[in-house]
Amino acid sequence: MKYYIIAGEASGDLHGSNLIRELKQRDHSADIRCWGGDLMQAAGAELVKHYAELAFMGFIEVAANLRTIFRNIDFCKEDITRFKPDAIIFIDYPGFNLRIAGWAKEKGFRTIYYISPQVWAWKENRVKTIKKAVDKMLVILPFEKDFYKKWQYPVEYVGHPLVEVIETFKAEHSHIRKDDRTIALLPGSRKQEILKKLPVMLEVSKAFPDYHFVVAKAPGQPDDFYAPLLAPYPNLSSVRNDTYTLLMRARAALVTSGTATLETALFGVPEVVCYKGSKISYLIARRLIKVKYISLVNLIMDRPIVKELIQDELTPSNLRKELSGLLAEGQYRSRIENDYSELKAVLQEGGNASAHAAESIWKFMQG
Structure with missing residues (x-):
């Protein structure tokens, strides 16, 4: 199967690389294209963009780089359309990933989120977007399952990947x-x-x-x-x-x-x-x-x-x-x-x- 994985930070690159290795053990024909870093590339994915090009922090910094961010979003949509993956896997990085998830769902792609956005900290209304755009949510913090339960959205707790690493x-x-x-x-x-x-x-x-x-x-x-x-x-x-x-x-x-x-x-x-x-x-x-x-x-x-x-x-x-x-x-x-x-x-x-x-x-x- 073909997988398109999007991670926008160093931690996402680490967890994405381990996920890629585990996926390849189960799906020997897995063809994986990704946004991430050196670790995901070393794990066997074709790297499209490095997270170093994507890391903007804080409201002011994001506002100052909006043109670049929107260019990246447009490029990502075009690249997914060309690749035609069987599933898109999003790793954290919500500002970017939720935009792509909403678009991908409308286009008929299967959408999976691994490592939930921290919607329990702020922008709780993003859960509404997640429910519409994400077919399957995998969470890594114990309290996240109860958080989503109050929104009547079933999620799966898989443990925290840092423990094994x-x-x-x-x-x-x-x-x-x-x-x-x-x-x-x-x-x-x-x-x-x-x-x-x-x-x-x-x-x-x-x-x-x-x-x-x-x-x-x-x-x-x-x-x-x-x-x-x-x-x-x-x-x-x-x-x-x-x-x-x-x-x-x-x-x-x-x-x-x-x-x-x-x-x-x-x-x-x-x-x-x-x-x-x-x-x-x-x-x-x-x-x-x-x-x-x-x-x-x-x-x-x-x-x-x-x-x-x-x-x-x-x-x-x-x-x-x-x-x-x-x-x-x-x-x-x-x-x-x-x-x-x-x-x-x-x-x-x-x-x-x-x-x-x-x-x-x-x-x-x-x-």
């Missing part, structure tokens, strides 16, 4: 040992968020001369983008495409909000969650977003497991204070580690998410 990595790299002097800096994957948060993270490093701060560079951003940001800090180092090894070593981490907060928790690394956007984008978001927390760790457990420093709270002095607490042995650090164990147990209830998702998609296509 990280457990596999840890098993294959068991020789890596913790370094009590390593602190990981994970400033995100988009240029806008990196420019807002990384300078604050870097400034904090001055207060901890005995520690080794390591920046995880985003796969989609070139070295010359980071060079001027890192130049004033010659004692820092960086890694590229090796974030998981860094988290295996790290004693603590400063992490931008998003999937990385959950990855860090599943590696058992105490963290401070950082968010800072443009003032206008933040003010708009604060009026629209309904959830209590910005990190997946806190959202899943419905309590403040990790500290979140948001917008004006994200200052070098606040970050320095929180990092000091993480580095010290004591009840605070122990409590976070225990909460991480509980979080992992909750997410493991769904089993192997990629395999479950692929099996569900395959059966759906057969039916």
Whole structure:
């Protein structure tokens, strides 16, 4: 069968690559075309557009790039029409994917969504669009099934794909040992968020001369983008495409909000969650977003497991204070580690998410 998969971010590329491998195990003749990244391409899909060309963050940034976004939407529709897939699989990335899903449904394509848009956080009315445009929804967070149930829309919980990814990595790299002097800096994957948060993270490093701060560079951003940001800090180092090894070593981490907060928790690394956007984008978001927390760790457990420093709270002095607490042995650090164990147990209830998702998609296509 022919599958067209659309992912618009680094995390979608990761989960899309594992889904592609699982699909190919079940459908040996699978012909897959995708929007994603290097991982999806390596898994056997033909890459149409890289997510690095698609990552626009915040209301202001999106508005400034509307012409490019609409060109991409038109090109995607044309490419799908030429390819004539048996199914289109959408991975998160709702602003783009829901537009394509609505169009695709009208054109008679089968539509499957893997990793639900975070409609429970804001734009809840998008569920109406999902019900009309998506034939099958596969969710990865335990509370999402109950959320959709109140909208009379049946969805399938397949577990969280990060659990299997990280457990596999840890098993294959068991020789890596913790370094009590390593602190990981994970400033995100988009240029806008990196420019807002990384300078604050870097400034904090001055207060901890005995520690080794390591920046995880985003796969989609070139070295010359980071060079001027890192130049004033010659004692820092960086890694590229090796974030998981860094988290295996790290004693603590400063992490931008998003999937990385959950990855860090599943590696058992105490963290401070950082968010800072443009003032206008933040003010708009604060009026629209309904959830209590910005990190997946806190959202899943419905309590403040990790500290979140948001917008004006994200200052070098606040970050320095929180990092000091993480580095010290004591009840605070122990409590976070225990909460991480509980979080992992909750997410493991769904089993192997990629395999479950692929099996569900395959059966759906057969039916």
